Amino acid sequence: MTSPHPDPHSDTRADGAPTTSAYDHIIVGGGMVADAAARGIRERDQDASIAIISDDIDEPYTRPALSKKLWTDPEFTWDDVPLGTAEDTGATVLLRTRVTALRPEAHEIDTDAGGTFSYRTLLLAPGGRPVPLPVEGGGKSDRVVAFRTAEDYRHLRALAAHAERIAVVGGGYIGSELAAALVQQGVDTVLVHSTPTLGSDVFPADLAEHFAAMFREAGVELVGGREVVGGVAGDAGVRLDLEGGDTVVADAVVSGLGIEVRSELAEAAGIRTGDGIVVDARLRTDRPDVYAAGDAAEYPDRILGRRRVEHVDNAEQMGRQAGRNLAGAEEEYTHTPYYYSAVFGTRYEAVGTLDGSLETVEDWAEPRERGVVYYLDEDRVVGVLLWNVPDATDDARAVLAEEGTVDRAALIGRIPGGSR
Numbered sequence: 001m002t003s004p005h006p007d008p009h010s011d012t013r014a015d016g017a018p019t020t021s022a023y024d025h026i027i028v029g030g031g032m033v034a035d036a037a038a039r040g041i042r043e044r045d046q047d048a049s050i051a052i053i054s055d056d057i058d059e060p061y062t063r064p065a066l067s068k069k070l071w072t073d074p075e076f077t078w079d080d081v082p083l084g085t086a087e088d089t090g091a092t093v094l095l096r097t098r099v100t101a102l103r104p105e106a107h108e109i110d111t112d113a114g115g116t117f118s119y120r121t122l123l124l125a126p127g128g129r130p131v132p133l134p135v136e137g138g139g140k141s142d143r144v145v146a147f148r149t150a151e152d153y154r155h156l157r158a159l160a161a162h163a164e165r166i167a168v169v170g171g172g173y174i175g176s177e178l179a180a181a182l183v184q185q186g187v188d189t190v191l192v193h194s195t196p197t198l199g200s201d202v203f204p205a206d207l208a209e210h211f212a213a214m215f216r217e218a219g220v221e222l223v224g225g226r227e228v229v230g231g232v233a234g235d236a237g238v239r240l241d242l243e244g245g246d247t248v249v250a251d252a253v254v255s256g257l258g259i260e261v262r263s264e265l266a267e268a269a270g271i272r273t274g275d276g277i278v279v280d281a282r283l284r285t286d287r288p289d290v291y292a293a294g295d296a297a298e299y300p301d302r303i304l305g306r307r308r309v310e311h312v313d314n315a316e317q318m319g320r321q322a323g324r325n326l327a328g329a330e331e332e333y334t335h336t337p338y339y340y341s342a343v344f345g346t347r348y349e350a351v352g353t354l355d356g357s358l359e360t361v362e363d364w365a366e367p368r369e370r371g372v373v374y375y376l377d378e379d380r381v382v383g384v385l386l387w388n389v390p391d392a393t394d395d396a397r398a399v400l401a402e403e404g405t406v407d408r409a410a411l412i413g414r415i416p417g418g419s420r
């Protein structure tokens with residue numbers, strides 16, 4: 001990749017061969033955090049050398065489009081997917097290259113291409129790998145897709161062009177979006193999810209019923225309250241074995257079952273890990289000059305406590321903050337993240353914690369069409385759902401930040417777009 005910025009210097013041996021490439025800042029991982037971090041560095045330093053080292057085959061791209069706009073928006077094409085990181089920031093982006101070792105004291109990393117790189121500051125942004133389905137032959141079959149990357153999108157798109165019936169496993173936002181996308185392509189789609197009602201883990205019961213009905217009305221077959229415990233993938237198709245004994249048969253299966261954090265590099269380097277790579281409010285790990293951000297980072301949210309967040313707003317905001325701190329800013333990450341999803345023309349956004357088992361206060365302008373749901377834990381608002389209510393995430397954050405016992409009645413009409 002080309003860079004308008006000065007080339008990093010290399011130490012050279014007597015025979016002239018480079019031994020170590022030196023960059024001011026190295027980012028391990030080539031996802032949305034890497035892009036945001038490179039931009040964050042540039043906010044403070046126009047001249048520093050930056051390397052992004054990624055074992056993906058594609059340069060950093062917008063991941064949410066893989067399950068949404070690329071399927072549903074004809075105006076949105078493949079050209080809109082890359083984030084333009086190298087061009088915009090001058091970072092050197094090395095693809096198909098895995099970082100295999102990190103020596104924090106020496107400020108060095110090794111890659112599987114045989115290179116050693118030194119840095120002043122390093123950001124770990126390795127994200128996660130998708131949880132695989134327990135299907136025999138699944139690792140080798142091209143009919144089984146654990147959905148995460150642009151390559152997975154291209155693969156599923158090719159399958160959808162020929163398959164008559166595709167099973168989707170996982171009722172979270174990725175599984176539900178993919179089920180919506182596939183059925184809208186005319187594919188016979190069955191969605192297997194573990195919650196009793198689709199969405200009941202995050203929505204109050206009546207809203208979950210409405211959410212599930214949207215899928216049924218569009219033609220998606222819902223198989224709820226069941227986990228996939230086994231199955232077989234072969235040349236002719238896929239059989240999924242469900243707990244309780246039933247099976248689902250399809251031409252192919254795609255799953256969205258969450259991720260396993262890729263924390264192995266940090267662990268091997270002796271960096272503290274918990275649910276993810278542990279960082280402080282400035283996104284620093286417990287080793288000098290090593291930071292972490294994004295899906296892989298466990299950080300202290302100032303309102304909601306320590307957590308790891310697998311959402312794009314977090315990737316962008318935390319990535320940017322990490323980049324600024326790599327370049328010496330020493331600022332705390334104080335942004336409470338949100339996530340959004342969109343299916344069948346309904347867009348919802350969530351700030352804080354959505355948990356369908358919590359007490360809720362519902363404030364609908366039009367029942368199930370437009371409104372706000374507040375999630376309460378011990379007399380405090382811990383989450384806000386904005387259902388077809390645009391531009392209100394700052395209002396939701398303000399409600400979350402309030403101290404003291406919540407006045408439930410005062411929540412009605414509190415955020416524009418609810419009954420107000």
Ligand SMILES: Cc1cc2nc3c(=O)[nH]c(=O)nc-3n(C[C@H](O)[C@H](O)[C@H](O)COP(=O)(O)OP(=O)(O)OC[C@H]3O[C@@H](n4cnc5c(N)ncnc54)[C@H](O)[C@@H]3O)c2cc1C
Nearest residue numbers: 029030031032033055063099126127294295310311312339
């Ligand atoms: C299909 C899909 C749809 C989504 N839709 C939404 C949405 O609608 N709303 C929302 O809020 N969030 C959404 N998300 C989540 C959001 O996209 C992620 O939270 C975000 O992209 C995570 O970014 P990241 O950079 O932390 O991790 P990742 O995107 O996982 O990037 C990690 C990168 O690190 C690389 N890597 C890892 N280890 C190494 C190593 N040792 N050496 C070299 N490279 C390495 C990987 O190849 C990858 O490039 C979606 C996610 C997916 C998969």
